[in-house]
């Protein structure tokens with residue numbers, strides 16, 4: 001079956017649960033799923049109830065789709081995301097983004113936990129993604145590889161302004177009003193994982209221009225841009241990953257730092273949604 005038809009089937013399945021037309025699609029990264037608990041008038045759909053939808057297999061990722069309202073914004077949220085290292089292809093990992101776009105979302109807000117390549121970043125800080133380096137994609141492991149379906153987007157999409165400038169300014173404004181919030185802006189490098197990087201790999205990733213490293217986000221962003229959505233990407237820095245201090249990372253540490261930062265993350269996201277509600281008011285399709 002063609003990807004397009006799979007997406008349409010999944011959209012139909014969601015529509016059996018909810019008629020809500022979301023303005024925003026939200027993907028919640030490792031340990032950041034708490035925000036989804038606060039969605040109002042929400043309908044919750046386990047991924048297993050949706051055709052063609054891969055299931056989330058990692059600790060810290062619940063695996064359900066939530067539709068509802070938050071801060072006056074109609075949204076669809078993925079509580080639990082999918083990764084390449086789980087064995088899914090980039091096309092499978094990004095099917096949910098296509099479905100959320102077809103449901104009506106005009107903006108993708110995507111979050112993740114990431115290691116700091118930039119020595120100035122501390123665990124618990126946030127990084128607004130200004131740009132990315134798609135390491136798996138540059139090497140051929142790319143969500144748009146294969147025949148292009150023009151119903152989704154063009155063959156050769158530009159990614160020069162992938163991370164929307166107006167939305168970044170909005171996040172900076174909201175962050176400035178939250179006490180003890182450290183928000184950086186930088187370049188996210190995607191690796192496929194699941195092993196954490198060697199010190200030599202981390203030095204390499206820093207040298208090629210990365211500020212933070214993680215195992216997600218980039219495929220979803222590319223597919224969102226392919227379909228004309230505006231994108232806002234936010235990393236929570238969970239650990240140092242400079243390759244210089246001899247530190248070892250583990251998933252427990254990543255989840256613990258995410259849990260400790262959760263209340264600030266929720267404040268930031270709710271503030272951003274409140275501003276977005278104003279921005280999107282009266283606007284139909286942005287692009």
Ligand code: HPA
Nearest residue numbers: 113114115213214215241
């Ligand atoms: N490396 C890769 N992915 C990550 C890291 C890291 O140090 N921390 C959280 N996700």
